[in-house]
Amino acid sequence: MSVFTARNTETLLDIAADVIRLLKSANETVGVAESLTAGGVMAALTSVPGASAAFRGGVVSYATPLKQTLLNVDADLIAREGVIHAEVASQMAEGARKTTTYDDAAPTTWGIGTTGVAGPDKQDGKAAGTVYIGVASPSGSKAFGPFNFPGTRERVREATVMEALARLREELMSAAKG
Template sequence: MTPRSTETMFDIASDVINLLRKSKETLAVAESLTGGGVMMALTAVPGASECVRGGVVSYTIPLKENILGVDENLIAREGVVHASVAAQMAEGARRVAAVDGIEATWGLGTTGDAGPDKQGKDVGTVFLAVAASDDTQTWGPFSFPGSREQVRQGAILEALARLRQALVGRKANSS
């Protein structure tokens, strides 16, 4: 990966796809506030079909619980904008995207409140998670300022950057 002085969403998504392709690993995504934006960014990159298995846009609580396996007691206690919810979403994405009984190598989860109305946490609050078979990392709370779209775009960009960071870190640790 060549460092850049500026980066676009496409640049970061391209890095993610190239890292996954080189290591022959797969990715699944579980999105809430980003509404499919992470998948849109990833699948804009040529060759994404080699490593991106798919994703779930779990905008409602029942989908988070029933499809991704997010603990309903956790949601009742903390709400959906929480680090542990993002972690369980990322882990659930890996399971949901299993092919022939083999889970996706990586899962990415995004949850937060893009507004305009406050839904338990401050508007702009975001949590992200990346799950692998042996570890799940979470980040947040982030506080993204601006309009609904600016919060969503900030979350997508940060999610891709954190995923890239995890992929580079894993590669460095296995070398």
């Protein structure tokens, strides 16, 4: 199980601003596919002045069929594993890149996918607080998790947004180092 890092001194806006700055400095873009966070990642990114230079848009695929139809998440995978799964998060991130690409000459560079259980009840046999985050780039995608974020429904969603942007920031920093 992945362990998330408690970030007490850094705000969500700090992390989102770093992400936008890194994307802009690399002349790259990001698209988002969210489930349990229901637009929270997109709201955080667009709260940064100048975000339109790097943020393309996204999809809130709260309903499972939308993950399949809008993001091309494999239906057999969902039938076998449910939507709270690492590969679903990765496929959502890939789907975010594809869905937000409007110019084949300049495809969306990065994608983020969030899937999990905000609570209060279990879903697909997974406990509230179970979360996976996907990050996709032109070189492939990866999933982080399962995270087990404690607390209320709102706290799980807030922690997921912060962790998703922190993971993207780490990937951007790693890519910039080459």
